[in-house]
Amino acid sequence: MRAFWGGLILLLPLLAVADTTSDAFNSGAEFGKGNKGQGTNSLNNPDSVTGSIPGYTSNPPETGYYGGINGDDGGLVNKGMEGLLNSNAGQAVIDAGTKNPLPVIDPNAPFITAGKDAESNADGMINGTGNPQQCQETNVSKSEFEKYTCERDAWIEQSCSRTAKIVIEGDSTWETQTLQYELYDIPMQEINGRNIVTIVPQVSGEIIQATYSWQNNTGNKPRFFMNVSILGAEIPWHNKGNYQNVSFTPVPATLTAGVAFTSSHPHELRDGSGRQKFYKHVPMSIRLVLRVKKNNSVPKVEWTESCGFQKSRGVLAAKSAPVFVSSVCSEAGGYRPVTIDGVVQQVWSDCWEYLDQYLVQSGSNGTCEPLMNDPACTVTGTQCLTQNGSYCEHERVNYECQRKFTSGGIICGGEYFCKTGDCSDTDGAGDSGFDEAVSKLAGLASAADDVKKGQNAMDVRAFTGKVTSCRKAIAGFSNCCKDSGWGQDVGLSACNSEELALGKAKAKKITVSLGERCDREVLGVCLQKSKVYCVFEGKLARIIQEQGRRDQLGVGFGSGKNPDCRGITIPELQNINFDLINFSDFYSDLMDNQKIPDSSVMVKQVKDRIAAQVQQQQGQGGIK
Known part of the structure; x- marks a missing residue:
């Protein structure tokens, strides 16, 4: 089997090169180049798609098999089995096993x-x-140790935002104050034929009583008539006696400190003998009783905290308490205005918002869960993939798992006769090698299905990945890069569908971590980080990319800032020794998918x- 496999590995790349350089391939490539724009033109003009593509429909029946990120396969597997058992092609495959x-x-x-x-x-x-010396019952057993790797979060970054706001402290009381103005003693202006006195009050309040008084000191002079306007109220008044504490209604019935009001009357007053000119306001006094608000309120800066996790959770769950890492001012300080009873005041704070970073034990087993629960598996080492100070955020764990193979039979004359039918597992390497051989063949088949072509028709690549990222330590929300716990923590609703899909991809062991990048930086300090991954179509692609491209060829995946999830080229594929690749992670999928x-x-x-x-x-x- 191994000799066959070595020849197969050598033969397939040679055939690939021979085919790609043939005249037929070149002719087909040129034909494809000449027609590559037709599909794009049709897609750019949706109205012409129906006529350009035979059988085109905007709602094909296959859409029923896609249930979205949280859905299932819509019965696609069962449909596939029905197709195998009921179709002519499927029957031909089955009959081939019985009619050859x-x-x-x-x-x-x-x-x-x-x-x-x-x-x-x-x-x-x-x-x-x-003859008892010739034959005897016996059991034969053999053990092998298979190597596995998995990844898990040890500590995760979480954040809290502390935001400052201005609050008003204190209360208000009411008191009564009386204001009296002697208008005759206040400087007067002559404007548009009227004598005007302007008064600027020093307090604000509601006018609950307004009266005026006038003392006639002119003796028996002929009377005269005029209208006096006080606080917007027109008072018809004439000189025929004394007026004491006459009530009037101001419009409006409020005073505002610093906002002037006026009292005015005509510039010239007529009497029976001619005209007489006045240079001061008539001898009138105004008395105002106010309801005044006495304010004891003062502005104060108050802080509120919002966290994407429960700080007490670590203690309640018998875990270590969150570890404080750093605090960064995310909104610069300065003065901010606040209005108290119509008066604008400026309030100072050194910083208006802080972002506090913590490390919290994740409690996640990641993809190590099955290995941790298997008593036959033992940890052989760990490697920290993401270090934060003296704490390891994300680690790779190496396991060795014992696999025991047993068969029962009879030994007669030194020859072992198997009675249980699984003798191949206890002979030689410990198993039949079936899993390894099928995994290698599946890897080559997957490479053929996953080729990607660029502008150059000869640039064929396999196992191409997709760059995907997730945000960590979002201010006031949870860490969207967690391996597990989705839907259990505060703030996970802020995580988008791509981050949710990435979490599922990590659980399927089809991702490779590339590191971190900074998404938001203030004054040289990173306030928002993302973790970047290569996501592949399946475990086979991830295994061959990691152990073939990275470990054997030394071609890395870049970094969080500059990711490189490209496919493997044909020359690179030829240089990968598939015999050195450990497909153990794929064996479980292989057995689960047997049909x-x-x-x-x-x-x-x-x-x-x-x-x-x-x-x-x-x-x-x-x-x-």
Whole structure:
């Protein structure tokens, strides 16, 4: 089997090179180049797609198989099995196993003669009448240690944001104040034929009572008439006596400190003998009773904290408490205005928002969960992939798992006869090598299905990955790069669908971590980081990329800032030694995905045909 495999590995790349350089390939490539723009033109003009692509429909039936990130396969696997069992192609494959020409078995073959000897002596061996020194029951066992790797979060970065806001502390009381103004003693202006006195109050409040008083000191002079305007109220008034504490209604009925109000009357007053000119306001006083608010309020800076995790969770879950890492001012300080009872005040803070970083034990087993639960697996070493000070955030763990193979049989004359049918597992390497051989073949088949072509038709690549990232320590939200715990922590609703899909890809062991990049930087300090990964189509692609491209060829995947998830070229694929690749991670998928129809029936058919051929040989005298 290994000799066949080595020849197969050598042959396939040579065939690939020969085919790609043939005239037929070059002709096909030129034809493809000449038509490469037609599909793009059709897609750029959606109205012409229906006529350009035969059978085009905007809602093909295959859409029923896609359930989104959280959905299932819509029964695609079952449909595939139905297609295998019910289609002509599937039946042809199944029939090939039963209708091929019968193999010719040499009656003198060692396994036939040994079997006949065992058959002839079976009665004696079973009932104990045979030679006890010649045959005896025995069990044969053999152990192998297979190597596995997995990754898990040890500590994860989480963040809290502390935000400052201005609050008003203190309360207000009300008191009554009385204001009185002697208008005759206040400087007067003459504006547009009116004598105007302007008063600027020093307090604010609600006017609950307004009165005016006038003392007539002119003796028996002829009376005169005028209108006095006080605080927007028009007061008809004439000189025929004294007025004391006459109420009036100001408009509006409020005073604001610093906002002037006026009292005015006509510039010239008429009497019966002619005109008389006044240079001061008429001898009037105004008395105002106010309801004044006495304010004891002062502004204060108050801090509130928002975290994407529960700080007490570590203690409650018997884990270590969160470890404080750093604090960065994410919103610069300075003055901010606040208005208290109409007065604008400036409030100072050195910083208006801080971003605090913590390290929290993740409690996640990542992809190590199955190995940790397997008592036959033992940790052989760890490697830190992401270091944060003296703490390791993300680590790779190496395991060795013991696999024991056992078979039961009889030893007769030094020859072992297997009775349980699994002798190949206890002979030689410890297993039949089936898993390894199929994994290698599946790797080559996957390479053929996953080729990517660039502008140069000869630039064929396989196992191409996709660059994907997740945000860590989002301010006020949870870490979206966690291996597990999705839906359990505060703030995970802020994580997008790409980050959710990446979490599932890590659980499937189809990702390679490339490191971190900074998404937001302030004054040389990174406030927002992302972890970057290469995501591949399956485990085979990830295994060959890691152990073939990276470990054997020394071609890395770049970094978080400059990721390189490109496919493997044909020359690189030729230089990879598949015999050195450990496919153990893929074995479980291989066994889980086996779909062998009616295996018991097919085994019985093979046994019956062998028995029939042996009987036919006996009838011809070939076997005695």
